[in-house]
Amino acid sequence: MTSSTAPAPTLDAPPPGPTPPENPRRRAPRSQTAWIWVFLLPTVVLYGMYTLWPIAASYWYSLEEWNGFTSEGRFVGLSNYRAVIADPGFWSSLRITLVFMLVVAPARVLLSLVLAIVLNSPRLPLRGLFRTVYFLPVVTTTAIVGVVMQFIFDPGAGPVNSALRFFGVSEGIDFLGSSDTALYTAAGIYTWKFFGITMIYWLAALQTIPEEVSEAAKIDGANALQNLRHITLPMLFPFLLIISVLTVEDCFRAFDLMQTMTGGGPFFSTEVIEIYIYRYAFAATVPQLGFASAAAVLFGLVVLVVAALQAWGLVVGRRKRAALR
Amino acid sequence: MTTVDRRSFLLGTGAALGAALLTSCSSSGSGGPGGPSGGAGQLRWQDHFSALQDFHADWAQQQSQALGVPVSYTYNDVSRSTEALQLAKQSDQLPDVYSNVLGLPLAALVAGGWLHELPLSEEALARLPEGSFTEGITSLDGVIYGLPLFTWQQYAAASWFNVDMVTAADLDPDDPPRTYDQFRDALERVGRNQDGGSPMILALGGVDRMGEQINDYAQAAGFPGFEGLEYRTGEYRFEDDTYVNAIEFWKELNDSGLILPGSGGLTVADARSRWGAGAAAYFPDGPWCAGGVRNVAAGFEEKIGVGPILVPEGGGQVTTYRGAPAAQFFVAATTADAEAAVAIIESMTTPEYQQGLASGMDQPPLDLSVVQDADVVPPYATLAGWFAETVKRMPQAVVANPEIARVDAATTPVSPDLGDIVQGYLGGDITDLRGALVKLSGDYRAVREQALESATAEGAEVSLDDYAFPDWTPGTDYTYAT
Numbered sequence: 001m002t003s004s005t006a007p008a009p010t011l012d013a014p015p016p017g018p019t020p021p022e023n024p025r026r027r028a029p030r031s032q033t034a035w036i037w038v039f040l041l042p043t044v045v046l047y048g049m050y051t052l053w054p055i056a057a058s059y060w061y062s063l064e065e066w067n068g069f070t071s072e073g074r075f076v077g078l079s080n081y082r083a084v085i086a087d088p089g090f091w092s093s094l095r096i097t098l099v100f101m102l103v104v105a106p107a108r109v110l111l112s113l114v115l116a117i118v119l120n121s122p123r124l125p126l127r128g129l130f131r132t133v134y135f136l137p138v139v140t141t142t143a144i145v146g147v148v149m150q151f152i153f154d155p156g157a158g159p160v161n162s163a164l165r166f167f168g169v170s171e172g173i174d175f176l177g178s179s180d181t182a183l184y185t186a187a188g189i190y191t192w193k194f195f196g197i198t199m200i201y202w203l204a205a206l207q208t209i210p211e212e213v214s215e216a217a218k219i220d221g222a223n224a225l226q227n228l229r230h231i232t233l234p235m236l237f238p239f240l241l242i243i244s245v246l247t248v249e250d251c252f253r254a255f256d257l258m259q260t261m262t263g264g265g266p267f268f269s270t271e272v273i274e275i276y277i278y279r280y281a282f283a284a285t286v287p288q289l290g291f292a293s294a295a296a297v298l299f300g301l302v303v304l305v306v307a308a309l310q311a312w313g314l315v316v317g318r319r320k321r322a323a324l325r
Numbered sequence: 326m327t328t329v330d331r332r333s334f335l336l337g338t339g340a341a342l343g344a345a346l347l348t349s350c351s352s353s354g355s356g357g358p359g360g361p362s363g364g365a366g367q368l369r370w371q372d373h374f375s376a377l378q379d380f381h382a383d384w385a386q387q388q389s390q391a392l393g394v395p396v397s398y399t400y401n402d403v404s405r406s407t408e409a410l411q412l413a414k415q416s417d418q419l420p421d422v423y424s425n426v427l428g429l430p431l432a433a434l435v436a437g438g439w440l441h442e443l444p445l446s447e448e449a450l451a452r453l454p455e456g457s458f459t460e461g462i463t464s465l466d467g468v469i470y471g472l473p474l475f476t477w478q479q480y481a482a483a484s485w486f487n488v489d490m491v492t493a494a495d496l497d498p499d500d501p502p503r504t505y506d507q508f509r510d511a512l513e514r515v516g517r518n519q520d521g522g523s524p525m526i527l528a529l530g531g532v533d534r535m536g537e538q539i540n541d542y543a544q545a546a547g548f549p550g551f552e553g554l555e556y557r558t559g560e561y562r563f564e565d566d567t568y569v570n571a572i573e574f575w576k577e578l579n580d581s582g583l584i585l586p587g588s589g590g591l592t593v594a595d596a597r598s599r600w601g602a603g604a605a606a607y608f609p610d611g612p613w614c615a616g617g618v619r620n621v622a623a624g625f626e627e628k629i630g631v632g633p634i635l636v637p638e639g640g641g642q643v644t645t646y647r648g649a650p651a652a653q654f655f656v657a658a659t660t661a662d663a664e665a666a667v668a669i670i671e672s673m674t675t676p677e678y679q680q681g682l683a684s685g686m687d688q689p690p691l692d693l694s695v696v697q698d699a700d701v702v703p704p705y706a707t708l709a710g711w712f713a714e715t716v717k718r719m720p721q722a723v724v725a726n727p728e729i730a731r732v733d734a735a736t737t738p739v740s741p742d743l744g745d746i747v748q749g750y751l752g753g754d755i756t757d758l759r760g761a762l763v764k765l766s767g768d769y770r771a772v773r774e775q776a777l778e779s780a781t782a783e784g785a786e787v788s789l790d791d792y793a794f795p796d797w798t799p800g801t802d803y804t805y806a807t
Contacts, residue, residue: 070437150590154587156586177586177587177589179752262590263530263590265590266590267745269754291737
């Protein structure tokens with residue numbers, strides 16, 4: 001009985017029958033894979049030149065005392081790091097950066113979620129127009145927004161203060177010129193400027209919720225609020241983590257807006273760490289590129305720690321969801 | 326017929342673009358417009374003097390014809406010039422002729438390969454006022470490297486005003502305020518009579534200029550030194566009453582609402598533009614205010630008046646001090662046509678250029694007397710006259726001992742500096758002004774000691790004694806003992 005002597009099929013063994021044709025993508029000749037690298041080359045070269053090389057160079061410069069005027073610097077070991085750590089200005093700018101992030105990130109994530117839910121409603125008229133309008137600031141040049149906002153918040157003739165005076169605030173408020181209000185004003189403008197990008201993330205996330213689930217809930221008698229609380233928000237929770245990660249990382253890049261709007265002032269009250277680095281690297285009469293590079297490396301490490309915490313949060317979140325299933 | 330498929334097309338296009346990219350990246354030495362120092366047959370001139378843009382563009386054109394070599398002139402904003410020159414140096418593309426915004430002592434620039442020597446002819450040297458060149462500042466070991474263009478007799482805190490607004494407040498524009506009290510009184514009168522404008526505007530966002538102006542006020546009030554450094558002792562004393570009183574004076578004006586709201590974030594250029602637009606009556610600024618405001622509000626220069634630097638109390642002789650004139654123009658060490666580049670700078674010593682320079686109403690020219698006959702508005706000429714009478718030559722450590730340049734090269738910036746403290750105090754972020762100034766003196770002292778140690782370790786023969794001039798006499802031009 002040939003059938004009894006035949007080996008039993010296993011999961012690993014290929015199924016009997018004719019040999020399937022080879023996957024042409026897997027066995028592409030070298031001449032074809034070479035093309036992939038040819039087309040990748042511009043990106044690899046440019047990314048290497050303008051991202052990877054400057055990062056590597058910063059690490060090296062941070063070990064040198066170099067003002068940028070001389071052809072090469074003097075190796076000083078870790079003394080730039082010691083100087084940065086001993087400088088109260090560094091810690092002040094780091095604190096301002098973190099405060100800025102803590103104000104902006106939750107505002108962007110939560111407010112844009114509310115707006116995305118509203119704009120996702122099929123019953124909302126002109127929702128395409130509204131989506132475009134809310135996204136428009138994202139594609140506006142940040143430096144121009146910074147300059148324009150100086151005029152808008154001008155305490156003398158700006159429209160905001162004109163409106164305040166109309167409503168009886170006779171003195172007006174120096175939103176960007178007072179250290180009490182400048183950082184929070186800048187945070188508000190930054191939130192408005194990049195609000196749209198977070199909104200798009202949420203809108204994309206909302207498209208993943210099957211309509212049948214909401215329909216079923218409605219049939220079961222759930223009202224809109226219950227639908228939101230028990231269907232929409234739980235299903236958006238996995239996206240909350242990744243959107244938060246992206247937004248927090250984004251909030252560490254406020255240089256262009258802050259530099260054009262306040263230049264880090266008044267009295268360093270809006271000097272986020274990027275402006276601190278810029279001040280020592282380029283704005284000083286005698287630049288200190290080594291010192292600025294050390295500050296940049298330390299800030300990079302802080303961002304790395306924040307990213308690691310967020311990655312840990314993502315992993316924990318996934319495990320919990322897996323456990324719930 | 327051969328057909329070109331998509332892959333071949335992309336390959337060919339990519340290769341062509343790559344070749345073009347490589348060609349453009351390797352233009353060093355090609356002599357093209359972007360090449361190092363213009364290359365053969367082309368000279369590049371770059372500076373940061375905003376009020377002189379038109380004049381310098383015309384002058385470059387004239388020099389092109391006179392030298393038979395195309396001269397391309399480029400204005401670069403002062404805030405970007407330093408970085409632009411750094412990048413140009415590192416990529417071997419320094420302009421043949423460029424202005425001095427580098428902030429490094431001459432010795433460091435020469436050692437760093439930035440400068441070509443500037444062998445001016447006897448004729449050119451004879452056209453300049455005596456004492457124009459100083460060892461350690463414009464020359465090293467007798468070799469000239471930089472041309473001083475502007476007078477050292479100037480200050481940055483003249484009281485410019487809008488004649489129409491001042492007249493409307495029943496103030497006499499020909500008798501401007503000279504003391505703190507007179508100035509406060511004038512502001513209050515403008516405040517009561519003003520029709521839409523504030524009494525005063527201040528560039529509180531331009532912290533470096535604010536520091537410079539407070540230094541000037543302190544000197545005019547009698548501080549026996551410059552930038553916190555006492556001439557006789559060589560010690561830093563920013564906490565001197567003259568500094569405290571000058572800052573308190575501004576604080577009082579600010580708290581009284583006499584300064585335009587929103588001045589806290591204004592840069593110098595912004596403040597000057599707003600003043601030119603009629604936003605305020607008074608604006609403290611340097612002599613370049615007249616030329617600067619003409620650039621942004623043509624015609625407004627006909628409505629401006631000027632008062633001298635303010636002092637706490639009248640009656641005494643007002644004196645401020647400045648050091649030897651610094652070099653304003655250099656020839657790049659990498660120039661391919663040093664002869665022509667030197668000729669351009671040499672042309673700046675001619676009476677025609679000096680007249681044009683004065684007419685630009687930026688900083689006054691090296692020879693202040695030229696201003697009186699130049700095409701300038703009367704207040705500018707008046708201010709130049711005050712400069713000639715009241716600004717004296719101060720002692721400088723680097724002139725007494727050129728080795729001090731090595732200390733200067735090793736000196737790191739202090740933060741917060743005087744201008745930051747002024748901004749912080751006016752904005753309410755600093756409450757103990759004198760304490761902040763005491764700390765500032767300490768910071769300057771520490772930075773100098775560190776730089777002295779560093780320079781000494783590298784073999785420089787320098788000491789703290791180089792900063793002390795016990796024989797200095799107030800109200801006079803300092804002369805160095807031989």
